[in-house]
Amino acid sequence: MQLMASYETRTRRFSRAEYERLIDLGVFQPGEPIELIGGELMVAEPQGVAHYTAIVKTAKALEAAFGPGWHARTQGPIGLDDDSEPEPDIAVVPGSPEDYSRAHPSRPVLTVEVSESSLAIDRHHKGSLYARAGLPDYWILNLVDRVLEVCREPAADSTAPFGWRYIHHEVFDASAGVTPLAAPGSSIAVSRLLP
Amino acid sequence: MNAEQPLLRRWTRHEYARLIDESFLDEDEPIELLDGLLLLKEPQTSPHRTAVLLVATALERAFGEGWFVQTQSPITLGDRSEPEPDVCVVRGSPRDYVDAHPTRPALVVEVAQSGLRLARGRKAAAYARARIADYWIVNLVDRVLEAHREPARPGPARRHWGYAAVETLGPDATITPLAAPSAAIRVADLLP
Numbered sequence: 001m002q003l004m005a006s007y008e009t010r011t012r013r014f015s016r017a018e019y020e021r022l023i024d025l026g027v028f029q030p031g032e033p034i035e036l037i038g039g040e041l042m043v044a045e046p047q048g049v050a051h052y053t054a055i056v057k058t059a060k061a062l063e064a065a066f067g068p069g070w071h072a073r074t075q076g077p078i079g080l081d082d083d084s085e086p087e088p089d090i091a092v093v094p095g096s097p098e099d100y101s102r103a104h105p106s107r108p109v110l111t112v113e114v115s116e117s118s119l120a121i122d123r124h125h126k127g128s129l130y131a132r133a134g135l136p137d138y139w140i141l142n143l144v145d146r147v148l149e150v151c152r153e154p155a156a157d158s159t160a161p162f163g164w165r166y167i168h169h170e171v172f173d174a175s176a177g178v179t180p181l182a183a184p185g186s187s188i189a190v191s192r193l194l195p
Numbered sequence: 196m197n198a199e200q201p202l203l204r205r206w207t208r209h210e211y212a213r214l215i216d217e218s219f220l221d222e223d224e225p226i227e228l229l230d231g232l233l234l235l236k237e238p239q240t241s242p243h244r245t246a247v248l249l250v251a252t253a254l255e256r257a258f259g260e261g262w263f264v265q266t267q268s269p270i271t272l273g274d275r276s277e278p279e280p281d282v283c284v285v286r287g288s289p290r291d292y293v294d295a296h297p298t299r300p301a302l303v304v305e306v307a308q309s310g311l312r313l314a315r316g317r318k319a320a321a322y323a324r325a326r327i328a329d330y331w332i333v334n335l336v337d338r339v340l341e342a343h344r345e346p347a348r349p350g351p352a353r354r355h356w357g358y359a360a361v362e363t364l365g366p367d368a369t370i371t372p373l374a375a376p377s378a379a380i381r382v383a384d385l386l387p
Binding site: 010011012018021022025027032034037040041042043120121125 | 199200201202203204210213214217219220224226232233234235
């Protein structure tokens with residue numbers, strides 16, 4: 001599926017530096033749910049009760065699994081590449097929040113999107129973007145089917161929106177346990193992530 | 196809602212003006228605000244520029260006193276559109292618009308080659324919604340003039356705003372602008 005090519009028209013793209021300047025200028029409304037994805041300003045999925053609950057549960061479960069030396073950012077910006085600054089629902093990064101007081105983290109060891117109405121976008125569009133950036137472990141908490149989709153092993157694929165995709169895609173149901181790549185000694189019950 | 200494609204953030208005209216005021220966007224950057232989207236304009240090829248000049252000349256002659264023709268200059272259409280049509284005919288004189296861009300041109304013309312789909316699609320929708328009565332596309336691909344008239348709102352027959360009457364005229368035909376009923380312009384005179 002070629003999402004980018006299906007746009008009828010070409011819009012002005014923004015670099016990440018431009019996007020950060022727009023934020024500094026106060027152009028956007030406070031709390032406006034936008035992300036810079038491949039140079040385009042995207043409106044994020046509206047957040048329902050289940051979505052928010054899943055974010056909180058997942059962040060807690062991941063902090064417990066990773067332990068000290070890591071923290072789980074929720075809906076915080078990631079300085080992914082020159083034209084992308086997404087705000088994934090959860091991103092696990094090394095260190096403490098103070099370590100990122102000058103610059104956003106760029107390489108989370110685990111990135112999670114909680115997905116209700118945006119499944120197709122999270123799988124193909126964001127999946128391709130995250131694969132291009134080389135993020136090793138990308139999870140989609142699929143609230144529609146109440147499963148966790150684990151995406152790993154980024155590989156080039158010219159048919160993907162950003163030229164990359166994850167070749168490993170595994171689905172875990174609520175009764176399964178899952179182990180983050182960067183916390184190999186842990187096991188998290190998928191049911192602990194679901195709202 | 197189950198979105199298949201990410202939704203682009205829409206800009207208001209006020210925000211767009213701020214981007215220019217703050218020098219974030221260069222005034223000469225080839226973009227226009229259409230329905231909240233910052234669209235990149237079609238590159239100015241020589242045939243495109245030639246057609247723009249031919250259309251402007253023909254329309255100045257056809258409309259005469261009491262009107263003026265502006266090329267590639269902004270007009271205001273609602274809160275989220277500030278397009279810069281290739282040519283448009285506006286009532287009065289340039290000084291009448293020293294404080295605000297024109298909002299209701301009597302005729303809008305786009306010259307389209309690579310942007311033909313855009314001209315027929317999103318742009319036609321925006322112009323129809325703004326009740327522009329007469330919208331022409333100088334179609335450089337097929338060397339014809341498309342006259343779009345009778346703005347029509349979305350309904351069972353159409354998903355978006357559009358024009359109910361679309362006529363395609365070859366080089367040998369003549370066309371009369373709705374707002375200049377005594378004029379007759381040869382389509383050949385508009386084509387590069």
